[in-house]
Amino acid sequence: MDVEEFRKQGYAAVDAICDYYTTLQSRTVKPDVQPGYLIKALPTAAPTTGQPFSAIAADFQNHILPGLTHWQHGKFFAYFPACVTFESILGDMYSSSVTNPGFNWTCSPACTELEQVVLDWMVDILGLDKIFLTSSGKGGGIISGSASESALTAAIGARERALRVLTLQASNGALSLDDAIDVPDRLREESTPKLVMYGSTQTHSLGAKAAKILGLAFRALPVHASDNYALRGATLAAAVEEDIAAGLIPFFAIGTVGTTSTGAVDYIAEIGEVVRKHPTMFLHIDSAVGVGLCGYADGQWAGVAYALPETRTALRLAEVNEYADSFCTNMHKWGLVGFDCSLFYVRERRDLTEALDVTPAFLRTKEGDEGTVIDYRNWQLALGRRFRSIKLWFVLRSYGVEGLQKHLRTGIEHCKELEKLVTALPNFEIVAPPSLALLDFRLVPANSSHSEAELNALNRDLHARLVMHPDVHLTQTLLKSVESEIFCIRFAMGQNRTTLADVEQVWAIVEAEAARLLLKRKA
Numbered sequence: 403m404d405v406e407e408f409r410k411q412g413y414a415a416v417d418a419i420c421d422y423y424t425t426l427q428s429r430t431v432k433p434d435v436q437p438g439y440l441i442k443a444l445p446t447a448a449p450t451t452g453q454p455f456s457a458i459a460a461d462f463q464n465h466i467l468p469g470l471t472h473w474q475h476g477k478f479f480a481y482f483p484a485c486v487t488f489e490s491i492l493g494d495m496y497s498s499s500v501t502n503p504g505f506n507w508t509c510s511p512a513c514t515e516l517e518q519v520v521l522d523w524m525v526d527i528l529g530l531d532k533i534f535l536t537s538s539g540k541g542g543g544i545i546s547g548s549a550s551e552s553a554l555t556a557a558i559g560a561r562e563r564a565l566r567v568l569t570l571q572a573s574n575g576a577l578s579l580d581d582a583i584d585v586p587d588r589l590r591e592e593s594t595p596k597l598v599m600y601g602s603t604q605t606h607s608l609g610a611k612a613a614k615i616l617g618l619a620f621r622a623l624p625v626h627a628s629d630n631y632a633l634r635g636a637t638l639a640a641a642v643e644e645d646i647a648a649g650l651i652p653f654f655a656i657g658t659v660g661t662t663s664t665g666a667v668d669y670i671a672e673i674g675e676v677v678r679k680h681p682t683m684f685l686h687i688d689s690a691v692g693v694g695l696c697g698y699a700d701g702q703w704a705g706v707a708y709a710l711p712e713t714r715t716a717l718r719l720a721e722v723n724e725y726a727d728s729f730c731t732n733m734h735k736w737g738l739v740g741f742d743c744s745l746f747y748v749r750e751r752r753d754l755t756e757a758l759d760v761t762p763a764f765l766r767t768k769e770g771d772e773g774t775v776i777d778y779r780n781w782q783l784a785l786g787r788r789f790r791s792i793k794l795w796f797v798l799r800s801y802g803v804e805g806l807q808k809h810l811r812t813g814i815e816h817c818k819e820l821e822k823l824v825t826a827l828p829n830f831e832i833v834a835p836p837s838l839a840l841l842d843f844r845l846v847p848a849n850s851s852h853s854e855a856e857l858n859a860l861n862r863d864l865h866a867r868l869v870m871h872p873d874v875h876l877t878q879t880l881l882k883s884v885e886s887e888i889f890c891i892r893f894a895m896g897q898n899r900t901t902l903a904d905v906e907q908v909w910a911i912v913e914a915e916a917a918r919l920l921l922k923r924k925a
């Protein structure tokens with residue numbers, strides 16, 4: 403394609419994207435296709451000769467769009483909102499137009515420095531401690547592809563730090579953690595298999611997955627429904643002591659601000675105190691859930707919601723600032739930036755570089771050697787990276803802090819309105835205190851007694867019925883605590899195209915299906 407053809411096809415693509423958005427609300431949220439539909443429709447091999455781009459673009463409309471679930475639809479209430487804005491789309495367009503792998507500052511100085519600037523802006527917007535500013539020279543931030551990648555990277559940094567601490571302890575005070583510490587091979591080999599990671603049964607699967615990748619143990623600690631499914635320090639302390647007594651080495655704890663299932667906020671200060679007592683331990687805060695809880699005294703809200711000063715106490719921001727060794731939140735969920743844009747901050751950048759800086763001759767640069775620039779390859783798993791800061795920059799400048807706050811508050815308002823609808827009905831129960839823009843509910847028929855197992859079966863039936871509706875997309879979850887195991891349905895608001903009418907219309911379908919189900923059970 404030459405530049406003039408690109409101009410023509412580019413304009414046509416923008417027209418097609420605009421048409422998609424102007425007709426989006428008239429589509430159903432879920433596609434009407436069966437598994438294998440696309441595989442059957444497309445040829446089994448790539449064409450031998452090139453095809454005209456207009457035909458390719460037409461096939462996007464004919465084959466791809468019909469198979470899409472419309473995450474940008476106002477009635478999308480499954481998983482989490484994955485809001486994209488036009489500013490973000492344009493950011494991705496500019497970014498891919500200057501594709502470069504940005505691993506060293508010299509690869510494209512603007513690529514590294516814009517990331518530093520916007521990540522420092524975000525420290526300010528979210529109210530994070532200044533130690534997380536890249537300009538602090540000590541901590542700093544990086545944009546990663548996902549919260550899972552951020553947690554894995556944190557665990558790798560924590561593992562190396564634990565081994566350095568063990569080396570230090572073995573040196574009987576001859577070294578300090580600020581020294582360049584070479585971990586002896588023998589200590590590395592003997593200690594690594596003993597390292598243990600901790601989270602709770604409500605921690606996102608990213609914890610268990612990071613442990614699996616690293617070949618280490620992950621303990622999912624129990625939580626209590628009476629603590630709103632949040633992890634307590636005493637539970638962590640007991641597990642850590644038990645493991646130390648068994649000759650193991652605790653090294654990594656994940657505290658969550660806004661768990662996936664209910665938006666619970668772990669007791670960060672309690673957990674942090676346990677971590678502090680054990681020099682081999684590191685605290686990572688995962689605050690990457692797409693939505694949080696609807697505004698209560700102990701309300702739970704996810705990391706992006708720190709942009710709202712009124713949420714910070716409930717979301718234990720001061721505790722995060724005091725105790726977190728690393729912190730992650732996803733702008734690519736509730737934060738108006740298209741996938742992928744996960745913000746990952748560390749209190750001590752050295753925790754990353756000690757674990758990840760591998761510099762063969764061909765990657766060396768004058769500026770890197772002088773230590774006057776950041777080479778992000780030493781802060782992440784891969785070498786190359788995308789120029790993701792552009793879309794964040796575009797969104798922050800175009801919306802301003804006030805625009806972002808307005809968007810977040812709208813999702814919270816919708817959740818409060820939904821809460822009123824649900825509590826007004828005798829047959830429904832709100833399962834955990836609503837959090838920011840997430841409400842967990844279940845059907846509990848009034849004036850009749852049911853065991854938890856029967857209620858779970860009833861709600862599985864309700865969810866199965868809802869799954870059949872092309873315009874209802876709600877995900878289920880199982881809330882496991884010491885006291886119970888509750889199957890419930892999540893209503894995750896916060897999409898930037900959602901109106902209150904969207905919430906009300908989808909809820910009306912839930913209500914009608916529940917009524918039909920109860921009638922059928924009576925018959």
Ligand code: PLP
Nearest residue numbers: 548549550606660661662690691
């Ligand atoms: N952490 C929490 C608390 C989540 O709820 C989720 C996803 O829903 C994730 C992490 C996963 O994020 P990512 O897809 O960026 O790895």
